[in-house]
Amino acid sequence: MTGQQLFLLFFIFEQADAGNICRKFMTMALFIIALLITVGGFSLYVYNRLVRLSNYVEEAWSGIDVQLRKRHDLIPLLVSTVQGYAGHEKKLLEAITSLRVQGMSASGVRESEKAEVELSKALGKLFVVIENYPELKASQNFLELQRDISRVENDLQKARRYYNGTVRNYNILVGQFPSSLVAKATDHHPREFFDIGDESERAVPGFKILNE
Secondary structure: OHHHHHHHHHHHHHHHHHHHHHHHHEEEEHHHHHHHHHHHHHHHHHHHHHHHHHHHHHHHHHHHHHHHHHHHHHHHHHHHHHOOHHHHHHHHHHHHHHHHHHHHHHHOOHHHHHHHHHHHHHHHHHHHHOOOOOOHOHHHHHHHHHHHHHHHHHHHHHHHHHHHHHHHHHHHHHHOOHHHHEEEEHHOOOOOOOOOOHHHHHOOOOHHHOOO
């Protein structure tokens, strides 16, 4: 074999190796591009879901806020009505009024929950005391007010369940892998539940009787 033939054979091998390297490089580049597109698409999908669920949580909390305002609006009417028949319960009525103010000034889910639980306990004590005042129980104004309070409590429990359901769905997405990576990168954090239902039902038997 002559030198020229050897050179030609070497050149062919070199070209083949270069072609293989080029094909490997293109394959790797396409793989990286496909991976980036997949990761980017997934991240965008998760981010949009986080935003949507976060909006649902805010919407659900606004529903609770509406019911809490209605609840707070009824408290002065209840206190005024009870005072006309049970003036000796001044200390309890003042406590209820004070707790109402705390509930109205509470900021955030945890503060609102704490204030409303204490208010429910105080209302429970009041409804127990009312059992000792048959004239008050028979008053038309009180009966109508009691129905209004019961209706608000029912609506509040429905709003609470809806809110906690949306928070649960949101927190699952925030906490589970790999969506948790997107949540952390976009500053999405777990939200707090609003749990006053059981305490309210135990503390305010008057509401429970009307619900049956």
